[in-house]
Amino acid sequence: MDTEITLVVDGVEHSLVVDTRTTVLDALRERLGITSPKKGCDQGQCGACTLLLGDRRVNSCLMLAVAYDGANLRTADGLADADMHPLQRAFIEHDAFQCGYCTPGQVVSAVGMMQEMREGEPSAVTADAAELSDEVRERMSGNLCRCGAYANMIPAIVEVAQR
């Protein structure tokens, strides 16, 4: 069942015809050649496909493209302008990745997470969190890293969140 849709990705408008079964993730990667969102589990469990929908982080592998006609999406590519995004720089400075496959999703998720914190949205640990790193660990639990680079990722995100 083919349907014509428009997606605005990192400020650029794309029109394309998709089968109703196409996810936003597959539309970006396979149809538009936008490969910074990664396909990890394809089940909403690993977070490698995380995008910003408006300013909210979401799993693009569980979004049917036909249901997001006209959506404004941002990927890790679109976070940087002339300079890298502070979180991208912090990931490099803290050596916060090994193979790098989950990194774009981690960075986008961290951007969304910091926005949620700025808006005063609580997490499951907000009442008990002694340290900002406790909050970051809980709020980033939707992003997995098979290399186990969390030990450097958490300080990278904490450093930017404290600025």
Added chain:
Amino acid sequence: MRPFRYQHAPDIGSAVSALAEAPEAAYLAGGTNLVDLMKLEVAVPDLLVDVRELTSDRIEAHPDFVRIGAAVTNSALAADPVIRRRFPMLSQAVLSGASGQLRNLATTGGNLLQRTRCPYFQDLNTPCNKREPGTGCSAREGFQRDHAILGASEACIATHPSDMAVALAALDAVVNTEGPRGPRAIPLVDLHRLPGDEPERDTVLEHGELITSVDVPQLDFATNSRYRKARDRASFAFALVSVAAAVDTADGVVRDVRLALGGVAHKPWRATDAEAALRGAEASVEEFRRAADAELAGARPLPGNEFKIPLARNMIVGVLSELSGVPR
């Protein structure tokens, strides 16, 4: 994924009619569970009717109740200042489920209608009475750690996965729907079914009946409430056992209480036997333990989930003690 048609409906009536004419159709809201099940071909709708813009995405606070629109996202519900102030356990329950990304997509209506995460239900290669009636229950002879200890049947020992629904069960929430036979209001504790010999039916909803909102009646002592969840990892995992409770104590006596359990049954389990044992009882660890035992007396565990009985008992005692200021 099987091919399907996708359409928007201009209003709720049209959406209900669209499903009435299509027995294999389904509503699409956040899609976080449905799209996953469609990829697995556990769910094979031939038509998706998108209802995200048909129901309210607002939370309306009235003196006697709070109305949560079916399209309110899990994130918006958990962050809402009225919910956090009046019903802290509801916000805590929502925040203890899924991940930040999923909570931004998942809706209130969809959360209630998510399917069990029983691994055999999701695996087309194994028998499952819920997925394919009459084929048998693989979990009875298999992996039982996540499964039910209360109200299960020979046909099915699956649990309902929602945290939000457990808090709503404790709070006497009412689910408002529009369906082929008009609107109705269903107490949340009656929305989900026990499996009996029809485990394929999770709820009492008819085909095409759409959840439009959830009402949470005002309960003054719910400001003193708590949701606690035990799971196999610290975050982003389903409950082994969870407890939602609100307690009203005065002079060392329990005046009133609301208590529900998650992770133990095919539905959010309102602990009415424990509540009856608690009302008028002394607020003490001994009485809390007695009440927990009253509720768990009917538990029928399997070897793989026997641990849930002491776990549930200890969690009930712990949460009630905390809410009552009783030292343990």
